[in-house]
Amino acid sequence: MSAKRTQVDMLNGSLVDKIVLFALPLAASSVLQQLFNAADLAVVGRFASSTAMAAVGSNSSLVSLLLSLFMGLSLGSNVLIASYIGRGHREEVNAAVHSTIGIALSCGMIVLLLGLLLAKPLLRLMSAPEDVIELAALYLRIYFFAVPFIMIYNFGSAILRSKGDSKRPLIAMVISGVLNVGLNLLLVIVFKLHVIGVAVATVASNIVSAGLVWYFLAHEEEDFRLSLKKIRIRKEDLMTTLRVGLPAGFQGTVFSLSNVVIQSSVNSFGSIAVAGNTAAQNFDFLDFCVINAFVQAGVTFTSQNFAARKFDRCKKVFRIVFGLGIGCGVVICGLIQLFKGNLITLFTEDPAVIEYAMIRLLISTGPHFLIGTYEISGGCLRGMGKSLTPMIIAIVGTCAFRLIWVFAVVSRYHTYRMLCLVYPISWVITGAVMITAYLVTRRKLFAELPAAA
Numbered sequence: 001m002s003a004k005r006t007q008v009d010m011l012n013g014s015l016v017d018k019i020v021l022f023a024l025p026l027a028a029s030s031v032l033q034q035l036f037n038a039a040d041l042a043v044v045g046r047f048a049s050s051t052a053m054a055a056v057g058s059n060s061s062l063v064s065l066l067l068s069l070f071m072g073l074s075l076g077s078n079v080l081i082a083s084y085i086g087r088g089h090r091e092e093v094n095a096a097v098h099s100t101i102g103i104a105l106s107c108g109m110i111v112l113l114l115g116l117l118l119a120k121p122l123l124r125l126m127s128a129p130e131d132v133i134e135l136a137a138l139y140l141r142i143y144f145f146a147v148p149f150i151m152i153y154n155f156g157s158a159i160l161r162s163k164g165d166s167k168r169p170l171i172a173m174v175i176s177g178v179l180n181v182g183l184n185l186l187l188v189i190v191f192k193l194h195v196i197g198v199a200v201a202t203v204a205s206n207i208v209s210a211g212l213v214w215y216f217l218a219h220e221e222e223d224f225r226l227s228l229k230k231i232r233i234r235k236e237d238l239m240t241t242l243r244v245g246l247p248a249g250f251q252g253t254v255f256s257l258s259n260v261v262i263q264s265s266v267n268s269f270g271s272i273a274v275a276g277n278t279a280a281q282n283f284d285f286l287d288f289c290v291i292n293a294f295v296q297a298g299v300t301f302t303s304q305n306f307a308a309r310k311f312d313r314c315k316k317v318f319r320i321v322f323g324l325g326i327g328c329g330v331v332i333c334g335l336i337q338l339f340k341g342n343l344i345t346l347f348t349e350d351p352a353v354i355e356y357a358m359i360r361l362l363i364s365t366g367p368h369f370l371i372g373t374y375e376i377s378g379g380c381l382r383g384m385g386k387s388l389t390p391m392i393i394a395i396v397g398t399c400a401f402r403l404i405w406v407f408a409v410v411s412r413y414h415t416y417r418m419l420c421l422v423y424p425i426s427w428v429i430t431g432a433v434m435i436t437a438y439l440v441t442r443r444k445l446f447a448e449l450p451a452a453a
Contacts, residue, residue, distance in 0.1 A: 008164025010304045011086065015313065019301060019320050022166050023293040027328075029157075029170040030289030032177050040198040043184045045279070045348045052194050053348065054271040055135035057278025058128045058263075070107035070151060072252050074158040076245020077103070078296075079303045079382060080237060081162035086307030093223040097159055098230045099237035101217075104155035106233070108148030115144030127264045129271040135195045142199035149203075149210035156213035159224065161300055172212035180205035244382055247391035258399040265406050265419055269356075273416060276356025279347035283340075283365050287332045291372040294325030295379035302383025311446045318380050318438070325376050329369025337366055356416060363420040370424065373431025374398075377438040384445060389437055397430030 008018050045053040077100040084092045120137040128136055157169035180201050187197030217226035266277045298321040305313040336343065340361045344354055374397070378390030405422040 010164060010301050011308050011310065011313075015301070015316050016320055018164075019294075019297050019317070019324070022161075022164055022300070023297045023321075023324070024166075025170040026161070026166040026296055027290045027293035029166070029173040030292060031286060032170075032173050039181045039184050040202065042347050043188045044194060044198055045275070047189050049194075050275045050348065050350050050353055051132055051271065052135060053278065053353075054129065054275040055132040055195050056139055056198060057274055057281075058123065058126075058132055058136040058267070070111060070249060071154060072247070072249025073103060073107065073241055073245035074100075074151075074155045075248045075299060075382065076241035076243070076387075077155055078158040078162050078300060079244045079385070080240045081159060082300050082303035082383075083240075083307040083385075085163060086304035088308075090223050094225065094230075095234050096237045097217070097224055097226060098232060099234045100155050100159055100241070101152070101226060102231045102233040103238065103241060104151040105148065105231070108151035111147045111151075112144050115147065116141055119144070126260055127267045129267055129274060132271055132274075139195045139199045142196065143202055146203040146206040149206040152210035153206065153213050156210070156217055159217060160213070161296060162303075163224065164300070166296075168216050169213060172209045172216070175212060176205040176209035179208055244385060244387045247387040248382060251391040251394045254395050254399045258402045261403055261406055262419065262422070265410055266416075268414075269416055272350075272352045273356045275348065275350070276353040277360055279344060279353065280357040280360035280365065282347070283336050283343065283361060284368050287329055287336070287365070287368045288371060290332055291325045291329045291369070291375060294321040294328070294372070295375045297321050298325075298376055298379040299383045302380045306384045309449060309451050311449075311451050314380075314384070314442070314446075318377070318442075321380070322372070322376050325372045326369055329372050333366055333369050336361065340365075359416055360420050363417060364423040367424045367427065370427035370431055373427070374434035377431075377434045381438050381441060384442070386441055386445075389441060390434060393434050393437055394430060397433055398426045401426045401429060 008022055010018065040056055044056055077096070081093055081096050081100070084090070084096060119140040120133070123133055123136050123140070153169075153172065157166075157172075160166070160169055183201035183204055184198050187193045187201060191197065193200070214226065217224065220226065266273055298317060301317045301321075302314050305311075305317065340358065344357045344361070347357075348354060374390075374394060378394065381387070381390045402422050405425075406419070410419050410422075
């Protein structure tokens with residue numbers, strides 16, 4: 001597949017079809033990535049034990065906490081390169097590509113070292129159940145060897161998305177995902193490796209996805225072509241990436257921190273609750289992956305058009321990605337509710353685990369489409385270079401509120417249902433504030449800057 005055929009002209013012509021064509025492969029890639037990750041749980045849940053399933057699930061929030069800061073930086077790289085394209089500064093693109101990969105490699109090694117050193121202490125800090133903590137720590141330490149490759153895949157995909165190519169990251173994800181599932185089945189069912197097996201499969205599959213994205217970039221057109229000997233972090237690119245990506249990453253880190261606190265509260269209900277919560281959580285991620293595809297479309301299309309001072313197109317981009325993102329979220333959440341009884345048995349047949357999973361599916365997954373209200377409007381703000389505002393709103397509206405809920409409400413009314421209610425309430429509050437902030441900021445920026453002739 002040639003680079004020319006995968007590139008999208010975001011600055012001219014119709015928008016709806018281009019946004020859909022951009023978002024669909026990205027949504028498919030994210031959904032497949034989540035399904036392949038869910039395969040870890042499904043395999044250990046069906047062919048090992050609920051204890052092994054809880055061990056894998058116990059560290060899901062912790063993994064997000066350690067990764068989120070650096071994953072947010074990839075968004076900064078997306079905006080950086082898309083802005084160069086929008087301003088017509090093609091000569092700056094290649095240096096930015098190599099800076100981006102340099103940042104990815106550096107961040108990947110940092111997270112790997114942190115994971116190896118802090119795995120078990122952090123699981124204890126989260127009050128992971130004693131009957132699963134040894135298995136959870138083992139899984140986590142192996143998993144972190146995949147992190148440098150996860151970084152290369154995500155930052156490399158951000159480079160490709162900045163010019164409208166969301167198809168080839170999907171190809172890489174499909175190939176590595178199939179490998180992941182195959183290795184899961186082989187190592188767990190045939191070789192009886194259980195938690196070790198799914199962790200090793202994760203590492204191997206991420207090596208493949210990173211290798212494929214690296215190959216695509218190494219054979220790109222000249223502006224985007226990656227060369228190992230040219231990798232270096234240019235100061236101005238790092239600063240721009242940090243300015244946009246660091247607030248997004250910090251938001252994700254604090255967001256994950258609040259989820260760690262919630263996970264600790266889930267852990268207080270025992271390993272059965274952990275297993276049920278983890279199984280149900282996969283369906284939240286499924287909806288998020290689709291909505292996030294339109295968030296990424298909003299970021300990238302807004303970045304290019306804002307840099308080119310095409311403000312009317314920026315407004316159209318917001319309306320389109322908001323409508324399509326929320327609409328798809330409603331459909332997905334509705335389908336999950338309709339078939340939740342059958343879906344949850346893909347992960348477990350333990351009645352006690354299923355009971356907890358069904359509670360979360362009803363209370364949290366049903367209205368999960370509401371995350372699009374703040375994710376999409378926040379993404380379009382970042383596309384205009386305003387990353388601090390959505391960070392503050394998200395931290396206060398979701399993270400701070402959730403911590404208060406856990407310590408003030410759940411501690412008094414200690415039920416799993418009460419814990420799950422924190423999600424939809426925080427989504428409504430944060431969404432209303434974020435949309436208002438987007439509209440106010442957009443009006444101010446468009447009035448201050450000259451539009452394209």
